[in-house]
Amino acid sequence: MRTTVGWRADAPATPLRRSPLERRDLRPDDLAVRVDYCGVCHSDLHAVAAHPGGTLVPGHEFTGVVTEAGPEVTGFAPGDPVAVGNIVDSCGECPMCRAGQENYCHAFPTLTYGGTDRHDGSTTLGGYSREYVVRDRFAYHLPAGLDPAGAAPLLCAGVTVWEPLRALGVGPGARVAVAGLGGLGHLAVKLAVALGAETTVISRSAGKADDARRLGAHDLLVSTDAARMAEARDRFDVVVDTIAADHDLGPYLRLVAMDGTLSQVGHLGPVTVRTTDLLIGRKRLGSAGSGGRPATAALLAFCAEHGITADIELLPSGQVNEAFDRLRRNDVRYRFVLDLSDLS
Numbered sequence: 001m002r003t004t005v006g007w008r009a010d011a012p013a014t015p016l017r018r019s020p021l022e023r024r025d026l027r028p029d030d031l032a033v034r035v036d037y038c039g040v041c042h043s044d045l046h047a048v049a050a051h052p053g054g055t056l057v058p059g060h061e062f063t064g065v066v067t068e069a070g071p072e073v074t075g076f077a078p079g080d081p082v083a084v085g086n087i088v089d090s091c092g093e094c095p096m097c098r099a100g101q102e103n104y105c106h107a108f109p110t111l112t113y114g115g116t117d118r119h120d121g122s123t124t125l126g127g128y129s130r131e132y133v134v135r136d137r138f139a140y141h142l143p144a145g146l147d148p149a150g151a152a153p154l155l156c157a158g159v160t161v162w163e164p165l166r167a168l169g170v171g172p173g174a175r176v177a178v179a180g181l182g183g184l185g186h187l188a189v190k191l192a193v194a195l196g197a198e199t200t201v202i203s204r205s206a207g208k209a210d211d212a213r214r215l216g217a218h219d220l221l222v223s224t225d226a227a228r229m230a231e232a233r234d235r236f237d238v239v240v241d242t243i244a245a246d247h248d249l250g251p252y253l254r255l256v257a258m259d260g261t262l263s264q265v266g267h268l269g270p271v272t273v274r275t276t277d278l279l280i281g282r283k284r285l286g287s288a289g290s291g292g293r294p295a296t297a298a299l300l301a302f303c304a305e306h307g308i309t310a311d312i313e314l315l316p317s318g319q320v321n322e323a324f325d326r327l328r329r330n331d332v333r334y335r336f337v338l339d340l341s342d343l344s
């Protein structure tokens, strides 16, 4: 085993603490990556809150540099800048994997943290750590020109909204709304705008209106403003709902145009839907999560071409608990990224 250092939770709702961690020795197709920057996803908060005990090391959107490559690795060499997202392996054989949708692998993809390694059965430990060992297929070359700290959130937040935007055909002329202006939401706005869509933010208050405009959005709707919400009825071809908590989908479905889609990517869990909110206008409710390898590579290329990275607040990893507290209070514009160099 190799030893590194990271931030771990030992029980629900306790602060993360700095701790030595073990990584596996490299398999023939593995890379060792020095993790430089790791984004703080709201899923990390959910995971720590629901943590049953044992070692949990969050972090599933990171960038860094290859330090070693196994003997069968051909696509990477030490010194290469790379990015890793929230899945690190899959069966490679099922129809989903064959279609390049490893994120929906029938045998379940190996999650970057809290997953079960397919070979040794160990629990994966995430990117809040100075080193990560990853199968080469699930590392991506980080395009030159993308700031590695700002690019880290593309690997979870970015690809999670990119796949539905692409799958739903968002392009020039499409009318898109993004509900919840946080980590996922602000990247959804940037991507939708760059794809040519007329883009609106739906937020709980008008406080983010200037930011919405700066991100390229054409409008901001305040979700509690009943008059404007009513006015916006049937207006959007696609509504991407990134809200981090359980909520009534009705008001958002009513904004969807005929034959349009509400893609619910934020709250993962049971929801109640009045079918009449779908029936009236033949609307669709969908969801998506993470990204397959081809879509992740395509997203990185698109972001390099359009100069898109996340708006981040970079913190030394020693401030991870402060980042958690502030993210819980919605006090971030729009993604915390941890600088792991303080773990060396």
Ligand SMILES: NC(=O)c1ccc[n+]([C@@H]2O[C@H](COP(=O)([O-])OP(=O)(O)OC[C@H]3O[C@@H](n4cnc5c(N)ncnc54)[C@H](OP(=O)(O)O)[C@@H]3O)[C@@H](O)[C@H]2O)c1
Binding pocket: 040, 041, 042, 043, 044, 046, 156, 157, 160, 179, 180, 181, 182, 183, 184, 185, 202, 203, 204, 205, 208, 242, 243, 244, 245, 247, 265, 266, 267, 268, 288, 289, 290, 327, 330, 334
């Ligand atoms: N599908 C997937 O694979 C996937 C991947 C990553 C994350 N997620 C999930 O996506 C959600 C968003 O993640 P994130 O990292 O973007 O979180 P985030 O940065 O905290 O942003 C979430 C946004 O939702 C809105 N919001 C939060 N609580 C709300 C409430 N109680 N009612 C209404 N709106 C609320 C806020 O926007 P306003 O201030 O504008 O109202 C907030 O900025 C999380 O639940 C996360 O677990 C899913």
Ligand SMILES: [Zn+2]
Binding pocket: 041, 042, 043, 044, 060, 086, 156, 157
């Ligand atoms: Zn995430």
Ligand SMILES: [Zn+2]
Binding pocket: 090, 091, 092, 093, 094, 095, 096, 097, 098, 102, 104, 105, 106, 107, 108
């Ligand atoms: Zn598979």
